[in-house]
Amino acid sequence: MTLRLPKADYIPSDLMPVAVADRAPQPSFPAHTHEFCEIVIVWRGNGLHVLNDRPWLVTCGDIFYIRDTDCHSYDAVNCLVLDNIIYCPERFKLGLDWSEMLPRDEEDSPTHWRLTTRGMALARGVILQLVQESRKTDVLSLQLTEALFLQLALVLRRHRYAADRAYALPEGEQLDLLMSAIQVDVGTPFCLTTFCHQHQLAERGLKQLFRQQTGMSIGHYLRQLQLCQAKHLLRSSDRLIGEVAARCGFDDSNYFSVVFTRETGMTPSAWRQQFRTPFQDRQYSLPSR
The missing domain is CATH 2.60.120.280 (Regulatory protein AraC)
Incomplete structure (x- = not known):
């Protein structure tokens, strides 16, 4: 309860x-x-x-x-x-x-x-x-x-x-610019070096600032965002595992399954299955006409 x-x-x-x-x-x-x-x-x-x-x-x-x-x-x-x-x-x-x-x-x-x-x-x-x-x-x-x-x-x-929509932020707030760039589309590859060059930021200093404020590295943060998105899609949609992987920034569905299993202790299919009702299982098993 x-x-x-x-x-x-x-x-x-x-x-x-x-x-x-x-x-x-x-x-x-x-x-x-x-x-x-x-x-x-x-x-x-x-x-x-x-x-x-x-x-x-x-x-x-x-x-x-x-x-x-x-x-x-x-x-x-x-x-x-x-x-x-x-x-x-x-x-x-x-x-x-x-x-x-x-x-x-x-x-x-x-x-x-x-x-x-x-x-x-x-x-x-x-x-x-x-x-x-x-x-x-x-x-x-x-x-x-x-x-x-x-x-x-x-x-x-x-x-x-x-957090998940393009937004014009004022220049000068490094962390705001970085967060906005990362979160607008977790399925799109993000290059920190390119980002820092575009905004004339020091890459090493930005990494230190990010870890200080969040307690994690930029790479780890991005990976966790991708996994959160994958969990949501697996539970709320009927997309194939490969399609979920692609939408979350993984080019290889096998690698996605390895990462997902390592982080959650469950395969993507098992994660999805735990939220299925018996009615849904019967519905998905019916042959298409």
Whole structure:
């Protein structure tokens, strides 16, 4: 049975609309839902975040907007540090249209967002104020907490970008440029040397910065992104194993199977099979007409 986390365990006051849960570090945590919504902002480290059965490799700058109906978990965490900005929309008093600032999981809307380096710096300052005000119970603190949450939502809206879509980032933020280039299409070969030459960046320094912020090498990060995409495609589509491998950047399906098995302990076929229902098995076994 999936855990459901109650409001009272995370928001002490029945009137307070927002609270901050500091996870430094975030441990592995089983699948769960909440009686509240939350914004997850990752500061450093890395781990596997599974949201509504889809795995996401997360590291510094990643953002997720979690609804009270969403189910998520954390696994394979490595010094993962994040903040959960917990909020209860029904307690807001400002009368704003929050849907403009808090994206919902719609067909044409991305689920996974990233925050620029500048945005992370601005968000930190607002969150520190939120931590202080959300612990109080007077009327002024309730109002200020909601106002600070609005400020945070606006900062995130201005400085976020969809992780898997092409986005024009300003020059100067090395990590932002690199993350955007890697994530826009994990199935396309990525050459760090070419990237650094195009943006006039020092390759060695960029490698060091990336490891410092994420806890992993660029190559390992890219490989884990490819495997996350492969897991998603194997579970959510009927594509052949070779086609999944190609879409995730593997030219050789045999090599893909070796890497996938080494990382997950299961072959791609076995991974897919564990999510099949008996009805699906019968459906796929029927001869085509």
